[in-house]
Structures are given as structure tokens and as C-alpha cells.
Amino acid sequence: MNPISPLIHxxxxxxxxxxxxxxxxxxxxxxxxxxxxxxxxxxxxxxDAVGAIVLDMRMPGLSGLALxxxxxxxxxxxxxxxxTGHGSVDMCRRAFKAGAAEFxxxxxxxxxxxxxxxxxxxxxxxxxxxxxxxxxARQRHALLSxxxxxxxxxxxxxxxxxxxxxxxxxxxxxxxxxxxxxxxKLQVQTLAQLVRQYAALVDEGAA
Amino acid sequence: MIRNLKLWRSPRxxxxxxxxxxxxxxxxxxxxxxxxxxxxxxxAEARSAHRLLGQGTARLDAVLATLALxxxxxxxxxxxxxxxxxxxxxxxxxxxxxxAGGDWPAAAASAGVPLAALAQAEAASxxxxxxxxxxxxxxxxxxxxxxxxVLAGTPASYALLVDARQLAAPGAWPWRSGQAVLxxxxxxxxxxxxxxxxxxxxxPRGLTRxxxxxxxxxxxxxxxxxxxxxFVGPAQWPWAALAAWALLCAGALALALHGQRQRxxxxxxxxLERLARTARLGTLGELAAGVAHELNQPLTAALSGxxxxxxxLRDEPLAAPAQATVLQALELAAAQVRRAAQVLARLRxxxxxxxxxxxxxxxxxxxxxxxxxxxxxxxxARHAITLRIAGRAPPALADATAAEQILHNLLxxxxxxxxxxxxxxxxxxxxxxxxxxxxCAVRDNGPGVPAAAQTQLFAPFFSTREGGLGLxxxxxxxxxxxxxGAVRFQSPAAGGAEFVLxxxxxxxxxxxx
Numbered sequence: 001m002n003p004i005s006p007l008i009h010x011x012x013x014x015x016x017x018x019x020x021x022x023x024x025x026x027x028x029x030x031x032x033x034x035x036x037x038x039x040x041x042x043x044x045x046x047x048d049a050v051g052a053i054v055l056d057m058r059m060p061g062l063s064g065l066a067l068x069x070x071x072x073x074x075x076x077x078x079x080x081x082x083x084t085g086h087g088s089v090d091m092c093r094r095a096f097k098a099g100a101a102e103f104x105x106x107x108x109x110x111x112x113x114x115x116x117x118x119x120x121x122x123x124x125x126x127x128x129x130x131x132x133x134x135x136x137a138r139q140r141h142a143l144l145s146x147x148x149x150x151x152x153x154x155x156x157x158x159x160x161x162x163x164x165x166x167x168x169x170x171x172x173x174x175x176x177x178x179x180x181x182x183x184x185k186l187q188v189q190t191l192a193q194l195v196r197q198y199a200a201l202v203d204e205g206a207a
Numbered sequence: 208m209i210r211n212l213k214l215w216r217s218p219r220x221x222x223x224x225x226x227x228x229x230x231x232x233x234x235x236x237x238x239x240x241x242x243x244x245x246x247x248x249x250x251a252e253a254r255s256a257h258r259l260l261g262q263g264t265a266r267l268d269a270v271l272a273t274l275a276l277x278x279x280x281x282x283x284x285x286x287x288x289x290x291x292x293x294x295x296x297x298x299x300x301x302x303x304x305x306x307a308g309g310d311w312p313a314a315a316a317s318a319g320v321p322l323a324a325l326a327q328a329e330a331a332s333x334x335x336x337x338x339x340x341x342x343x344x345x346x347x348x349x350x351x352x353x354x355x356x357v358l359a360g361t362p363a364s365y366a367l368l369v370d371a372r373q374l375a376a377p378g379a380w381p382w383r384s385g386q387a388v389l390x391x392x393x394x395x396x397x398x399x400x401x402x403x404x405x406x407x408x409x410x411p412r413g414l415t416r417x418x419x420x421x422x423x424x425x426x427x428x429x430x431x432x433x434x435x436x437x438f439v440g441p442a443q444w445p446w447a448a449l450a451a452w453a454l455l456c457a458g459a460l461a462l463a464l465h466g467q468r469q470r471x472x473x474x475x476x477x478x479l480e481r482l483a484r485t486a487r488l489g490t491l492g493e494l495a496a497g498v499a500h501e502l503n504q505p506l507t508a509a510l511s512g513x514x515x516x517x518x519x520l521r522d523e524p525l526a527a528p529a530q531a532t533v534l535q536a537l538e539l540a541a542a543q544v545r546r547a548a549q550v551l552a553r554l555r556x557x558x559x560x561x562x563x564x565x566x567x568x569x570x571x572x573x574x575x576x577x578x579x580x581x582x583x584x585x586x587x588a589r590h591a592i593t594l595r596i597a598g599r600a601p602p603a604l605a606d607a608t609a610a611e612q613i614l615h616n617l618l619x620x621x622x623x624x625x626x627x628x629x630x631x632x633x634x635x636x637x638x639x640x641x642x643x644x645x646x647c648a649v650r651d652n653g654p655g656v657p658a659a660a661q662t663q664l665f666a667p668f669f670s671t672r673e674g675g676l677g678l679x680x681x682x683x684x685x686x687x688x689x690x691x692g693a694v695r696f697q698s699p700a701a702g703g704a705e706f707v708l709x710x711x712x713x714x715x716x717x718x719x720x
Contacts, residue, residue: 014504014507017507017508020511020512021508024511024515024518026515027518027519027522058500085500090689106506106548107506107510107511108510109545110514110517113511
């Protein structure tokens with residue numbers, strides 16, 4: 001199977017349930033890592049892989065709710081799909097409050113489980129991509145000179161080249177040159193792109 | 208002081224005090240009524256004595272008047288005076304003096320009556336005019352309770368020596384001796400004692416003066432005052448009535464206490480029944496939850512397996528007739544698994560122990576523990592188990608019924624564990640607190656839990672007791688979890704077993720100070 005395909009962590013103390021759910025999830029081309037012991041899972045699972053976590057609520061040693069709390073505390077970003085044998089409203093509420101992406105009752109239907117898992121994977125992918133985009137923008141932003149950053153800040157504030165020239169006591173031509181350079185470095189073609197991708201970064205830097 | 212308060216709080220003591228109070232009130236009423244009756248009786252008797260004495264004195268006046276009227280000189284009159292004492296027992300002697308220069312007989316002097324006194328009294332009587340003339344006292348002998356009465360007359364004057372004790376006919380006298388009565392006739396500061404029971408050893412040592420009566424006799428010649436007194440003391444109190452009243456009170460008290468005991472017994476039984484009923488319901492729910500969990504896992508595996516097969520078949524179909532049959536068979540299997548799951552879900556929903564959300568409110572675990580201790584006291588005594596409650600815990604935020612049920616369960620477990628123990632059986636209930644939780648530990652010195660069993664204690668259908676369902680502790684755990692608390696097991700170093708119920712602290716109300 002494709003090693004880059006998303007990885008689903010399946011945590012359930014019951015071996016036959018693990019096996020059956022792994023088979024089911026495998027039919028849609030996702031990789032599955034089964035875990036019998038929540039503590040073992042917590043200690044060793046691959047935090048970098050893209051994917052999702054499928055958790056049973058009721059396990060010896062560490063309950064599903066406690067485990068999800070622990071995952072969030074550790075900054076794990078994989079979405080969690082909770083499975084439970086008895087879904088009371090109260091438990092459902094607590095699961096969502098703890099940050100579960102989905103809450104399903106056992107025995108779970110294939111459509112429901114696969115839908116939830118795939119949605120979780122998509123969410124995680126988007127999250128990771130967004131993170132990656134952010135990381136790249138940050139790297140490009142770091143290439144700018146001090147003067148180019150000043151110009152960028154004013155551009156994002158919506159000032160014209162003339163206004164910027166006046167504010168920085170430069171000639172409008174010099175400002176134009178700076179703008180051309182920073183657009184090259186930041187790999188944007190239009191002003192709109194520039195603002196959309198870098199406004200947050202510039203605000204962050206100014207703060 | 209605190210002891211007394213505690214005593215007062217016990218209904219038994221309250222009934223006892225009430226009983227004594229009622230008896231005392233009743234006894235006072237009985238004594239007062241009895242005293243009033245006795246006083247009335249005494250006054251009636253005293254009046255009767257007064258009447259008898261009045262008649263007695265009047266009779267003497269009449270005798271003297273008759274003697275003076277019929278006085279014939281000579282031996283006949285002397286004979287009359289001699290025969291008089293035989294006719295009237297109160298007359299000890301009668302004397303006669305001829306008005307025309309006779310002397311009072313010497314017999315009078317020998318009877319202890321000075322002749323001068325006789326003469327003086329005769330003169331006083333003679334000084335009284337005509338019809339108003341009456342006899343005059345010539346002597347008053349308090350020591351011998353006698354007095355002498357002289358009536359001046361013509362041709363002869365008469366004197367009578369009177370025994371005051373015989374004034375009233377003894378048969379008619381209202382008081383027998385020994386009735387604690389003092390009766391006397393008072394004349395010018397002197398007294399003739401008619402009856403005096405003061406020397407009687409059985410006489411009451413007076414707590415009170417008793418009853419008194421004082422009235423003058425109507426006689427002109429014998430202007431005595433009758434003074435009567437009756438002594439009353441504890442010996443005269445209506446002991447029989449008081450004892451009967453005490454018996455009645457004691458009987459009523461015994462009945463009341465019996466009723467009270469029965470009532471509290473009934474209350475206790477009802478309370479235990481209520482706990483048992485809740486426990487049964489809880490156990491049933493836990494049973495359903497346990498069965499549901501145990502069956503849900505295989506059902507989940509079965510459904511997922513079937514559906515995996517279905518998906519694969521749809522992606523890569525078999526040869527024509529087989530494909531349809533296999534699909535149909537697998538779909539049938541999947542539908543049946545879902546049906547089984549629905550049955551389980553329905554069962555669980557109906558019997559779920561925590562179906563109703565817990566009613567969280569501040570609960571004093573100490574008070575709860577003490578109440579359970581009192582509730583189970585007879586049970587503990589029957590199995591010779593000592594229960595000790597120690598420590599303090601701030602109020603927990605919990606459902607009182609659920610917390611009570613957990614503690615009751617833990618206590619019953621401890622009691623059952625101790626039945627297999629021969630050592631002096633003990634259960635300790637220890638209350639404590641952490642910064643976030645209020646705890647109540649239930650420890651026994653029974654055989655404890657084998658190491659192998661310790662990890663499975665809270666798993667449903669696991670029991671170290673023969674015939675145990677293995678749902679008690681899971682139920683406790685479920686109830687505690689529903690209140691955001693927990694039940695933990697620990698092995699005390701000293702042996703035995705210890706279960707700790709930990710519940711979140713109730714938020715402290717803002718201080719008004």
C-alpha cells in the first residue's frame with residue numbers, strides 16, 4: 001500500500017473488533033495501525049503522519065475520554081473519531097466537549113464509519129496543508145530586507161507608492177523597485193495575493 | 208453538656224422525660240385532691256366534735272339547774288348528789304351546800320378542789336341576776352382534765368366535778384386514738400386535752416401543720432374554745448393511688464416506647480428496602496450495560512466483517528449466480544446483526560442506571576456515613592462487627608441517593624468479606640479531603656482481595672464471592688463516574704481491603720462575613 005496514504009490509528013481492546021474494523025477501513029485504501037493498549041498507543045504512535053484516530057470509549061486502563069484529553073494536551077492534531085458501546089446523550093456531549101470530531105455508536109455501519117474517517121482525514125490534510133503553506137510563507141518572508149519589510153507593511157495597509165515614498169522619505173521610483181523585489185521574493189503576482197497570504201504574518205511581526 | 212443534648216435528642220429519652228413529667232403532674236393533682244378530701248372530712252369531724260361538746264356542756268347546765276330547782280333540804284338532796292355520778296359518767300362528783308349557812312363538804316377538798324375557790328365561784332354565780340344566772344367555773348385542772356362547775360341557788364348551791372374527757376359520749380366521739388389528732392378545750396390560756404396523739408410513735412413528722420379547727424362552745428357557763436388539729440405527713444399521703452398512677456404511667460410509657468421502637472424498626476426496614484430496591488434497579492441496569500458491552504464487541508466485529516465482504520464483492524463481483532446469492536446472504540447477516548444490536552440498545556436504554564442525569568447538590572459524606580452506620584447497626588451487631596467512623600470531609604458535589612448507594616454497597620461488601628474472617632471484625636469509615644475531592648474510605652480487616660483479582664474488580668460479571676453477580680462494584684463505579692467521581696481499590700498495608708469513594712468538592716458559597 002502507498003506509504004504516503006493517510007494512516008488511521010485504531011485503538012480498541014477487543015482483538016476481533018480491531019481486526020474487523022481494520023479490514024473495513026482498508027477497503028477504502030487507508031492504512032490502519034491497530035493498538036490494543038491505549039497507554040502503548042500514546043507512547044509510540046506516529047504523530048507526524050497524516051490521518052485520524054479511531055478510539056473506543058470504554059477500555060481498561062485509560063478511558064476514551066481521558067485519552068482524548070491527553071492527546072489534546074500533547075498537541076496531537078489528528079482528528080479523533082469516538083466509538084462507544086452505549087451512547088448516552090451525556091456521553092456524546094462530553095466527547096464533543098473533549099474535542100472529538102465524530103461520535104459513533106457500536107456496532108457501527110460501514111458507511112458511517114468510513115464517512116467519518118474520510119472526513120477526518122480530509123480535515124487533517126487541510127490542516128496540515130494550511131500549516132505547510134504558513135511555513136513556506138514564513139520562510140519567504142524571512143528573505144526580505146528591513147526596508148522591503150517596511151514597504152510591505154505599508155502596502156498591506158493599503159498605501160500607494162507615493163504615500164509610502166513620502167512616509168519613508170524615499171523617491172517613488174525606489175519604492176517601486178522595492179515592491180518589485182519583494183513580490184519576486186514572496187512569489188506573488190498580484191496585490192490581492194500578497195495581502196491574502198502575508199497580511200497575517202505582517203501583523204504578527206508588527207505586534 | 209453535649210452528652211445531655213445527645214441524650215435529649217434520642218426519642219427514647221424524650222419519652223422517658225415526658226412520662227416522668229406526666230406522672231409528677233398527675234401525682235400532684237392526686238395529692239392535692241386527697242388533701243382537700245381529708246380537709247373536708249376533718250372539718251366535718253371537728254364540727255361533730257364541737258356539737259357533741261356543746262351538747263355535753265349544755266347537759267351539765269341542765270343538771271345543775273334541775274338540782275337547784277328541785278333542791279329539797281335534807282337527806283333526799285344529799286342522796287341525789289351521791290347518785291348523780293352513776294347517772295352521768297362525766298360527773299365525777301357532786302356537792303351541795305345549804306345556802307343558809309352550810310359549808311361545802313370536806314369531800315370536795317379531798318378531791319383537790321379548794322373550798323375557797325368553790326365559795327368564790329358561788330359568789331360570782333350568785334352575783335348574776337335572775338334568769339341570766341348560770342354556773343361558774345370554780346376550778347380548772349389541766350393535768351387531770353377536770354373542771355368544777357358551781358351554780359349558786361336557794362336553798363342550796365351545787366357543784367359538779369366534771370371529767371372533760373367524758374363530756375362527749377365516747378361512742379359518738381369522731382376520732383379514734385391514733386388518728387394523729389390533737390383536740391383540746393382552751394379556757395383563759397389553759398387547756399384541757401381531750402385527745403392528743405402527738406406522743407404516738409406512728410405520728411407523722413409534720414412536713415405541714417396539717418388541718419386546724421377552732422370554734423368557741425356556745426355555753427355561757429363553760430366558755431371554752433375547741434381547738435382541733437390533725438397532723439398530715441408522708442404517711443398519710445395516698446400512696447396506693449400514687450403507686451397505681453405510677454403503674455399506669457409506666458404502662459403507658461412502655462406502650463409508647465414499644466410503639467416508638469416498632470415505628471423506628473419499620474422506618475429502618477423501609478429505608479433498607481428502598482436501598483435494596485435502588486440497588487436492584489441499578490444492578491439490573493448494570494447487568495444490561497454489561498451484557499450490552501460484552502455482546503456489542505462481537506456484534507461490531509461481525510457487522511464490520513460482513514460489510515467488508517460486501518464491499519469487496521461489489522468491487523470485484525463473482526460469477527453470475529453466485530454473486531447474487533452471496534450478496535443476499537451477507538446482507539441478511541448484516542441485517543440480523545443490526546437487529547440484535549437494536550434489541551440490546553432498547554434493553555440498555557430501559558434499564559440504564561444513569562439514565563436520569565444525577566441531581567448534583569452539596570452532600571455531607573460524614574452525615575451520610577453516620578446514617579448508614581445507624582441503619583446497618585443491627586446487621587453489624589449480628590455479625591459482631593465494630594464500625595468506626597473518623598475524620599472529616601467538606602461537602603461533596605454529588606447525588607445524595609447515588610452516593611448513599613455507593614457507600615451502602617461498599618459497606619455491605621466489607622460486611623460480607625468479614626464473614627469469612629475469625630479475627631475481631633472491624634470496619635473503618637474514614638473521611639478525608641484533597642484540594643479537589645472529598646473522600647470516604649471503607650476499610651475492613653477481612654481476607655482482602657487476591658492480587659490476581661485486583662485488576663478485574665470493577666469489570667462486570669467478575670466476583671470473588673460464590674454466587675456473586677459481579678455487578679456491585681461496576682455499579683458503584685458507574686454511579687461515581689456519572690457524578691465525575693471515582694471508586695478506587697487499594698490494599699492496606701495492614702491487610703484487608705479498602706475502597707475509596709472520591710467525589711468533587713462542592714463549590715464553597717461566598718462568605719457573608
